[in-house]
Amino acid sequence: MDSLGSSWLPTQTLILQISLIFGLSSPSPDSQAVKYPSSSCTLKRTVGTSVQLTLTSPLHPNVREIEWNWKSEDDEKTRLLVSWKPQTPNPDWYELEEIYKHRLNLTEMAFLSIRNLTMEMSGLYTAKIKFNSGKSNEEEFRLCLYDPIPHPQIQILSSSNKSGWCNISLECEIPGNAGNLTVTWLSQGLPRHLKQRGILPNSRNLSLSLPISHINSHLTCVVSNPAEEKNATLHLEDICPWRGSLQSKWFWLGILLMVLMVSLGAGVWIWMRKKMQTRRGRWVHSPARGFRLESYSPGPSHRGIY
Structure with missing residues (x-):
């Protein structure tokens, strides 16, 4: 490290570590409660995408019928979806609401495929596999759906430089309804002893003090939910151009x-x-x-x- 501001290094390094250890990852303040915890979800998808429920049981000749049903997360009503039998060329679909009728499909391997997912289609999907012997087996899939994540933007709340140090205050701005989101700040180009991660109730805001020799790096704000993530990156030289x-x-x-x-x-x-x-x-x-x-x-x- 150069001599500029070297006498401040222990104190400023400690400030940076505290900011990063306690200020990098937490649920968004606008988080909404989820009925089922993320750990119980077999499949996690975003609204508007597709999913395929793949069976692990082999379709050997002893299989007599496979029946799919769905228990909605909203009304907890169980709906029979489709019945598949090896002897019949086409699956037998039960009566469904018009909103779901053209979104479901059954593959040749009796896998249930769902496209253009809506929030109402989350819930528990069960495949009941019936054998000629009279026995049966069930495979369950809990599908959890999340709203798409808007593209975040990093806003510079304040920036100043003094005695060879760059002092910045940033906010990871998320447009629209930012419910059920986690915000994480990542850094690249900083020394290991200056780079930490941690938790703070409001991690959208981040304050850092960086020495002049370390602003040739960048910070990334990562916004995520259990199904996807999006990020925005800001080069520190754009905040402290006085070094340039x-x-x-x-x-x-x-x-x-x-x-x-x-x-x-x-x-x-x-x-x-x-x-x-x-x-x-x-x-x-x-x-x-x-x-x-x-x-x-x-x-x-x-x-x-x-």
């Missing part, structure tokens, strides 16, 4: 120094060249006086011996 402007100042200062050095060197070279042109000389030898430097000026009337 400082680098830009040093860059242009370096360019200016280079121009000055080149100009100075050119001036010295021109001065030396003129000096050599105004005073030239050569070594001559005579038996009486030995070697001597004979110099002269360019003018025709001046000539001297040094």
Whole structure:
């Protein structure tokens, strides 16, 4: 770490760890109660998607019939859906409400396929497998449905820099009805001792203090429910651009120094060249006086011996 703000490092690092340990993951304040806990859900899907209920029991010749029924989560009413028999070419569908009739399909392996899911279609689906021996077996699927997650946005509530530290306050904004959602902040590019995760009752807001040497990284706000997740990312350099402007100042200062050095060197070279042109000389030898430097000026009337 550079010397800038180095005396503050232990205190500021502690502040960052506390913010991240206690401020990163929690249910949204607008969370709605779910009738069945997520752990009891066999399948988790988002409204508008599709799902296929796959049987694990093999369809050996001893199977006489497979009957699917559905117990709605809303009214807890059990509906018979379809009956499949190996001897018949087509499944036998029971009478269904128009809203469900064209959304259900049975595959050749007697798997129940549901498309364009609505919130009302959550609940307990049961396949009753009947054998020629008179015995039967049941496979259950609890389908839990969730509203689609809107795309989150990271809002900058405040930002400042002081003594080499970038102080920021952010909010993970979720448009619309943000019920039953979890908000998690993730970081990338930060040192391990500055990167933690934790829980706080309101984790949409995050406050950090980062040293100047660590803002070349980014933070990601992850919004999720048990069925899907969406995220938004913000580069820290976009929040604290003063580091980039400082680098830009040093860059242009370096360019200016280079121009000055080149100009100075050119001036010295021109001065030396003129000096050599105004005073030239050569070594001559005579038996009486030995070697001597004979110099002269360019003018025709001046000539001297040094």
